[in-house]
Amino acid sequence: MSPKADIDDLKIIGFVTSKIISGVGVVLFIPAIVCFFLKEWNPGLDLVLGGSISIIFGFLLMISCRTDKTPTWTQGLAAVGFSWILAMCLAAIPYYLGGVMGSYLDACFDVMSGFTTTGLFLMNDLDHVSYGLNFYRHILTYCGGQGIVVVALSFMAGGGSGMFKLYVGEGREEKLLPNVAQTSRAIWMISLSYLVIGTVFFSIVELFDGLSFWKSIYHGSCLFMGAWSTGGFTPQSQNIVYYHNYWIDAVSTVFSIIGSFNFALHYVIWNGQRKEILKNIEIRSFIATLSLSFIILMWGLIQAKTYPGFFMNFRKAFFIIVSGHTTTGTMSIYTRQFVKEWGPLSMMGVTVAMSIGASACSTGGGFKGLRVGIVCKSLLQEIRRYISPESSVIAQKFHHIRDIVLDNALVKNAMMIILLYMVTYFVGTIFGMYYGYSAIEAFFESVSAGSNTGLSCGITSPAMPNPLKIVYIIEMWIGRLEFVSVLTLFGVLINFCIPKNKKIN
């Protein structure tokens, strides 16, 4: 791209976006088929209309921006940032037409929450929403977990040389295979295999609870998609509390943890390198930070005398801390119980877990275990340097799929991203406090949105002020894309809008 963004740059961004939008449009037809199968005609029509409009919009964008040029890094990253916003606006059509949302903004909020695997929702009367539309919520979060660019790469585009830039723009840097289209398909193969396994597990538990075969499959697949994609959606308003079954809690916990692992880790384990799980820095970091936040949470619960007996405290605390740390956001308690019964110390423990989040290149959010591991290793390296003789050379390595030498660039990059997340959490907290919520509640909800977790202490509701909904949408968006794509998009737009004669070189 030239130093000054011009119309050609916008055309390339538009052309790339058109392909991603068309891919998202095709996805909308999957829940539409479910609707027609269940004779839920109105939501089915809403989904077909939404999908068709997305495809038409994508086509018009493609025609008006047609180009043979390969996107540069800047154009590719900006296209990803733009695609997510456009996809949100188009995928919100079925929600809005279905009359289950208070406003179009609420519909956009729920779609962004789904795509980013956050799990916060504003949908009205979820318990009476059609099965097809409810399935659509889970499809959104399942596809969002893999990434909408991965969806487009798998089904629509060929995976040419420019496609790696789009893949990276979605907060992923690791290629499982040399070709990015093959990598996308490998991610889908892993996810679909687990979809079958997870649905079977959840369905068996539901069958034992007396549900019919089809209902068990429906609840099983939705619960799996919510857990694996670390989205935290469930088909009913009570979330996981609805099932009154600790086996559901247990299976959900297991798939949340598996879903929060790096796809590269999944891939090498699938290829027989099982020892990788013991050596990987992300797994070690996850265990360490999970233990630390769990201790804080247990301390808070015992101090507040929330539950009688150690075991009950342990059960509730372990489920929520895993849900928070994997950024799944499934709730085994009511939202207001965080504030009314768990107390500030417990909430802080959960907030710490949410802010760190899952593994890099996974379905989860937060500033990621890999970066925490790198920063901790760097800290250890510095301490060793201080206590060693001046002449000694201290080199630090860490293991992530392969041994990697810790250099300044890696540490700087990790610290910069962590800092940006902290700023995002802080800004969201300030907005929450401005609208009258206490600091701890505003911080909890802001971290939940920014880390794409979805645990709520009760702030997120249709009655929430509209500006706060917009703030949380932005938090979810930039948190999921890990800043780079969104900042690049803003950079391109600002660069384009500044008149040439005012440009500062």
Place this chain on the structure above:
Amino acid sequence: MRRISLFIFLIIFFYISSAYAFISVTDLIENAKENDLKEVAIKGEVIGDIFHKGDFVWINVSDGVNAIGIWVPEKSVAELSHPGDYSHKGDFVQITGRFNRACIEHMGETDIHLDNFCVLKKGESVSHPVDNIKLKTTIGVFLLAVILLGVELFLRKRAKENESEG
């Protein structure tokens, strides 16, 4: 004698009414510590599914904002017709029972153990008639999308052929 009977009836009526003052599920959860282990009375719609656990079942009752699990002997739910979902308005019930903020029997769940159960209004089917304008619009837009997808594939094929010729 009649006046005395009426007086006693009124006292008993008001005593029972105050003892079982109805509370919404939302208020119950919001003030869980105050209501813990107390007899409460709620009204609401039975939603979703019925989960069977031996001689008992779990039902979920919603006040429209929040829902709570009720631990019910299986024989008590025989008179339920429909839990609420997309196609049904669920049975509207009145529940009295012991509220547990952290039920010891159910590993810390927030629930109500049923004492008394009464269906105030039977559930019913809800129809969702198809809007003709929506149907025609959707078919039109869908056909346009299919045509444009075809055009896109054609253009892509032609571009590939030109590329290979060039």
